Amino acid sequence: MSAVLVSPKTFVSEFPTWCPGCGDFGVLRALQNAAAKLGLQPHDICLVTGIGCSGKINSYFNAYGLHTLHGRSLPVAQGVKLANPNLTVIASGGDGDGYGIGAGHFMHAVRRNVDMTYIVMDNQVYGLTKGQTSPTSPTGFTSHTTPYGSAEGPVRPLRVALANGCSFIAQGFSADLKQLVDLIIQAIQHKGFSLLNVQSPCVTWRETILEDDQKIGVYEWWKKHLHNLDADPDYDRHNQAAAFAKLMEYDDIVTGVVYQEDRPSYQQYLRGYTDRPMSEMASPLDDAVLEQFAEQFK
Numbered sequence: 001m002s003a004v005l006v007s008p009k010t011f012v013s014e015f016p017t018w019c020p021g022c023g024d025f026g027v028l029r030a031l032q033n034a035a036a037k038l039g040l041q042p043h044d045i046c047l048v049t050g051i052g053c054s055g056k057i058n059s060y061f062n063a064y065g066l067h068t069l070h071g072r073s074l075p076v077a078q079g080v081k082l083a084n085p086n087l088t089v090i091a092s093g094g095d096g097d098g099y100g101i102g103a104g105h106f107m108h109a110v111r112r113n114v115d116m117t118y119i120v121m122d123n124q125v126y127g128l129t130k131g132q133t134s135p136t137s138p139t140g141f142t143s144h145t146t147p148y149g150s151a152e153g154p155v156r157p158l159r160v161a162l163a164n165g166c167s168f169i170a171q172g173f174s175a176d177l178k179q180l181v182d183l184i185i186q187a188i189q190h191k192g193f194s195l196l197n198v199q200s201p202c203v204t205w206r207e208t209i210l211e212d213d214q215k216i217g218v219y220e221w222w223k224k225h226l227h228n229l230d231a232d233p234d235y236d237r238h239n240q241a242a243a244f245a246k247l248m249e250y251d252d253i254v255t256g257v258v259y260q261e262d263r264p265s266y267q268q269y270l271r272g273y274t275d276r277p278m279s280e281m282a283s284p285l286d287d288a289v290l291e292q293f294a295e296q297f298k
Contacts, residue, residue, distance in 0.1 A: 006041060008032040013062040023200030024054050024121050026174030031061060031090075031119070033177070034184035040088060048077040050093035050102060053128045054121035054200070057092055071102030074109045074118065081116045084277040085267065088188060089116040096126045099135040099155045106157075109193055110166045115265040117187045120157065121174070121200035131205025143205075157197050158252050162243055162259055167192035169243070169258040173226055174200040175219055179255060186257065192265045199226070199255075222253075230256035 011032040018024050035045060045063035049055040051070035058065030064087070068076045077091035098106055098120045109118065125143065126132040132145040136157070140149040161169050168190040172180040180198065187194035201218040208215035216224070227250045229235050236242050243259040267273050274281070 006036050006039065008036045011035050011042060011062045013060050016056070016060045018053060018056075019202075019204045021201075021203035022053070023123060023174035023198070023202070024057065026177055026180065027054075027119065027121055027198055027200055028057055028060055030172075030174075030177055030180040030184055031057075033181045034188065035063075037181065038088075038185060038188060044086075045088045045090065046077075046080050046084075048073045048080060048089065048091045050097035051128075052094040052097050052126070053123075053202075054092065054094040055097060057121075071097050071100065071105065073097070074102060074105040077116055077118075078109060078112070078114045081114055082267065084279070085115075085275045086277060090119060090188070091116065092119045092121070094127070094134075095120060095122040095124065095136040095155075095157075096134040099157055103135070103155070107160070107164060110161050110164045110195070112266045113165075113167055113192045113263070115191055115193070115267060117184075117190075117194045117196065119184070119187075119196045119198060121198050122157070123200050123202035123206060124154075125202050125205045127202045127205055131202070156247075156252055157195070158254075158258055159244070159247055161195045162240065162247070165261075166195050166259070167261045167263055168194035169260075170194070170196050171252075171255050171258060172196060172198045173222055173255050174198055175223065176255065179228070179230065183257070190260065192261075192263065225253050227254045228256050229254050229258065 042063040047058040047061050047063055048066045049058045050068055050073040066076055073091040073093050077089050081089040122136055124134055124137045126134050131143055133141055133143045133150045135155040137150055137154060139153050142149050158169055168187060170183045172183045183196055187196045199222055206218055209218055209221040237257045237260050
């Protein structure tokens, strides 16, 4: 972490090409603000993304970045963190990327508990490919792939993470910048795997939500229904049973920290674990191999 003062502008790269009104703008701004508040520099962060609208966020965030294959941001991000523990590693993507093709990686990243943050921009559609039904789309959702309404129930990422032992679980809303900045800071500071699911509306393919036979604007709907756990003085974020109960009570439509548990991260269980980056750990054997290789070009 650098002692040099930074501002959110430090992390501004090229201008985003998302649709006007996309919730991902709010996530990008919150991430830039959070990084500045933490006193990080661009060279302190590696942002690893998958494929999709949200997967383009590392092009717009000034730091190290890796744009990986669809659903593969988590294994790559874990490898980056294990190779260089000094980096603040953040994986990011959408609900299709993370809870569809990347669902297997998500499950094992949760239980492995590598010290990193996973930010998912959840808009309940495959936005980049014209609004098909995604893993988190509600039952009855109509799209090009489900013209008569989806017959499947949605994936519940917060409950999946909670059931499989995720040590930090939170949910934000892209239109609530103040809370989202705070949640990102807490997620990064947590020593273990942090899941931050962000309700990030798609105004192109899910502009409205049907309620009581009336269409309501997607932002208006979320603002109307979200329950802020952080504003509940009686809520115990360290109680797993209480977390499940709240998710069931509010049908997962919550914001704030859902659950947090302090326990050793994956790295702390590894034999011979060190905070030194692998690039600084060349062995005598490695040096000998390099010397032999160099001899071939003399």
